[in-house]
Amino acid sequence: MTELAATLLAYVRTHHPRSLAGVEEARQLDPDRFDGYAELLLGWAGRVLGDRAIPRTVDAFVEFTMDVNMAQGRYEASGSYEHKSYRECYDAVYADKAAMDDYLWGVYLTNFLWAHHLELSAFFETRFVAKLPERAALIELAPGHGGWGLVAMHRRPDARLEGFDISPSSIEIARALAAAAGLAGRARYELRDALDLTSHPAGSVDACICNFLVEHLEQPDRLFEVIEHVLAPGGKAFVSGALTAAQVDHIYEFRRESELVLLAERHSMRVLEALSVHPQRTLPRARFLPRSMSLIVQKRTREHA
């Protein structure tokens, strides 16, 4: 076990014993990948947050996971997501910078502390990042903390990335992590609505990353319009979404995997690969299985190709 992974587990054991089983489950799934992410993501966070890195990120992770599970419990009781509009989410979450910072640091470690997201992280790296063309130009839509795109840039020293997010907290944290990772020269972030890229040159990027934005949107088609616009023909996108998985700011309730597939196909994309994952344990007598699904899609070069 690596030093940061051991320190992480010790902190969870001492300060958040109720969360230990879930974290150990993730490590048991793929110990080498878990430890690798601990070194990478906690290493970067350490250069941004100093000695506070593990308490800051792990406390935020535990609170975020609690928030997600409480939202899921309320979803089970009511049968629908709590908020239906961006405005409601803005008032509940986005307007408060401290809450947004907590939220983003909380999400940061889910890429490997949630066992099912560790599976998605492996899928992202092995099936998408590894297969990017040489010297790929990427766009990341709503990077949040920036972790996904930065892992891609770390693994692909030949690639470069521009990230666009509507949240000032996101831009601040993503830029700080990029600098900490030594990637600021190749990963640049701009405060801009990711859905407002119609002025971005059409067909100008080789690949696109967009993880867990689509369920936050009132009109998910708009996201795929943007991806269709920026991708060069033959270019690929890695897009992830949540299905029957509640969170305080989830708006669009996808229920079936096919809904995401059909969204992509409506916008000149064909689905090359897909992976739908779920946590091993759910709330008792749950009607809904919370799932995360990632698609690797390719922009068609011809009507049926």
Place this chain on the structure above:
Amino acid sequence: MPTTTIDSLATVFQQLFDDDELIVTRETTAADVVGWDSLTHVTLMLTIEKQFAIRFKSSQVASLKNVGELADLIDSLRK
């Protein structure tokens, strides 16, 4: 004699963990109760919300140390 918050919580705990002999005090922690993990904690909090007609913020309940802190939180929300 009025039922204290701890007494009410004891009943909730006994029903949730299916153990009529479970003893719950202010000092009780997750380490004292078999099966009290993060997911059970969520179920416990949602049950308590319904029972006491209150609503928790996740930041309030994610790091509760013991049942005493939980009881104090419930009392503060009911005022």
